[in-house]
Amino acid sequence: MTAAGPAGARRPAFRIEPYVQFAQKAMAREATYRFDVFTNVASVLVRVYLLRMVWVALYARNAAPSELPLHAIITYSAVALLMGLVMDIDQTRLLHDKLHDGSIATDFMKPIIVPLYLFADGGGEVLFHAALIVPSLLLALFIVHIDVPGPFVLAVFFLSCVLGYFVGFFVNFIVNMIAFWTLEIHAARLIVTWITDLFGGEIIPLVIFPPLLQTIAFALPFAAMFSTPLLIYVGVVKPDRYLEVIGLQVLWLAVLAAVAAVMWRAGARRVVVQGG
Amino acid sequence: MTAMRRARVMAGVYRQYWRINLLTTLEYRENFLVWFAFTFVYHGSAIAALWIVLNRFPSMNGWTFRDMAFLYGLWMLAHALHNTLFSTVGDIPDHIRDGEFDRLLVRPLDTLFQAIATPGQVFPDELILALVTFGVATWFSGVHVGLVFVVFVPLIVLGGALIDLAFNLFISTVAFWFVRVDALRWIVIQLEQEFTRYPISIYSRGVRLILTFAIPFAFMNYFPARYFLHKAHEGAALPPAVGLLTPAIGVVAVALAYVFWRFGLNRYSGVGH
Numbered sequence: 001m002t003a004a005g006p007a008g009a010r011r012p013a014f015r016i017e018p019y020v021q022f023a024q025k026a027m028a029r030e031a032t033y034r035f036d037v038f039t040n041v042a043s044v045l046v047r048v049y050l051l052r053m054v055w056v057a058l059y060a061r062n063a064a065p066s067e068l069p070l071h072a073i074i075t076y077s078a079v080a081l082l083m084g085l086v087m088d089i090d091q092t093r094l095l096h097d098k099l100h101d102g103s104i105a106t107d108f109m110k111p112i113i114v115p116l117y118l119f120a121d122g123g124g125e126v127l128f129h130a131a132l133i134v135p136s137l138l139l140a141l142f143i144v145h146i147d148v149p150g151p152f153v154l155a156v157f158f159l160s161c162v163l164g165y166f167v168g169f170f171v172n173f174i175v176n177m178i179a180f181w182t183l184e185i186h187a188a189r190l191i192v193t194w195i196t197d198l199f200g201g202e203i204i205p206l207v208i209f210p211p212l213l214q215t216i217a218f219a220l221p222f223a224a225m226f227s228t229p230l231l232i233y234v235g236v237v238k239p240d241r242y243l244e245v246i247g248l249q250v251l252w253l254a255v256l257a258a259v260a261a262v263m264w265r266a267g268a269r270r271v272v273v274q275g276g
Numbered sequence: 277m278t279a280m281r282r283a284r285v286m287a288g289v290y291r292q293y294w295r296i297n298l299l300t301t302l303e304y305r306e307n308f309l310v311w312f313a314f315t316f317v318y319h320g321s322a323i324a325a326l327w328i329v330l331n332r333f334p335s336m337n338g339w340t341f342r343d344m345a346f347l348y349g350l351w352m353l354a355h356a357l358h359n360t361l362f363s364t365v366g367d368i369p370d371h372i373r374d375g376e377f378d379r380l381l382v383r384p385l386d387t388l389f390q391a392i393a394t395p396g397q398v399f400p401d402e403l404i405l406a407l408v409t410f411g412v413a414t415w416f417s418g419v420h421v422g423l424v425f426v427v428f429v430p431l432i433v434l435g436g437a438l439i440d441l442a443f444n445l446f447i448s449t450v451a452f453w454f455v456r457v458d459a460l461r462w463i464v465i466q467l468e469q470e471f472t473r474y475p476i477s478i479y480s481r482g483v484r485l486i487l488t489f490a491i492p493f494a495f496m497n498y499f500p501a502r503y504f505l506h507k508a509h510e511g512a513a514l515p516p517a518v519g520l521l522t523p524a525i526g527v528v529a530v531a532l533a534y535v536f537w538r539f540g541l542n543r544y545s546g547v548g549h
Contacts, residue, residue, distance in 0.1 A: 039459040043466055049483075050470050057478035058333040065332070184307055187314040194321045204325060208332045 019120035026124025091122025160229035170256035180267030201227030296395035349413030351497035354436025356406035369451035436496035438526030
């Protein structure tokens, strides 16, 4: 979207600095809510403990699934919760707030690319929370043992995580853009959150779903957010399937990005038509 | 005499409170439907998650999906009763922050009562859903519906709702000192949600003691469910009949929270508007 062409007298050339500034401002803003930081880390630790006890209790009395021994499923849950610190952030929530109070109109007048501005603002928040993973991980190691795969698997896992993050970004962006039409979307957002939690494999690995539900879950975009990187991490998805699962993530990313682009154009026009 | 009069005034205010709630709900119908869909998905996905796990692992410390459905239904009913009657208590910190709360202080009715009866968009949809869920779960789990059940379950549900209220009120009282309490509320909501879902016998001794004596979520559903499902062998330190103590625990918890509330209210001097 570099619209700085010959007609760029009124449209200045694209510069990245303002967006870096937006991200830095968002980071500083997040850092002021110190108690929330503490809450986030504490809540992850409580859930790591809880899920460990749940899986221990379940594996103690039942036959374990061959592909996921106890240590693998505990690793899965712990890594999922740490990923959640970043993945669960609704990066474009700002859009909803701005549509609500009308300040989106002035943003459209500024010489910025509004979606990129939203992305940068949320990006600061994401980077700040990504930093929380380190202390959370160190503290979690007191509660559980986390398996660590080899460097190649780890590298593919990180790649898959980044793709999963962007899939999640577009899912949230699409939900927030509903606010162009209805304004009140708090409930819709929560519904998507709960569905993502379940069908994304954040709490329960999709491979232990019953067959039919498993087929459905793997066919939904939510699986690309949590399940794909996590199954790579614990080795349920073997290297010979990497191309297939990563390719599917890229496909979902492309589809959701296209939907988001169409919605944005229609939504932005609405704002202009309504007179801002 | 004055007590009688005041009770009549309060009953009138409370009736108006519900009238406004229902009218508001009727006015914003789409909004209501979306929130109802959320309530449905929230409880539906929780029960689905239990079913998926227990479909693959049929027993959790001797509890089957049928038992867990009853455990969940009991919690859901108490929680929904609280949300229907007392969710407004959770708005107190917002009122303190924007100064609205100070208006309640100068009116001639009990402050807490006024806070509870501040109209919003409350509708007993979650409660209705919870009653249906609990009914199905009771039938499904094969719990014997005898005299003890009929007499005690309503009391236990009320007691569970009071335990919820005690925490809600406690957190709102903290707002007299620390204006922002969203994070604290989030922690407690999450703890309650996680620690009422499974039988507490799966946790270590320390956590079980905390859930029994310090933050008694185990009395909302685990102990009563253990009694009705005859799972007496578990947590053998306490006899099964402690499951019937929930109403008393609820009253004590709310009394403690109320004392703390009065203490905070007497020291409150506004946030500087």
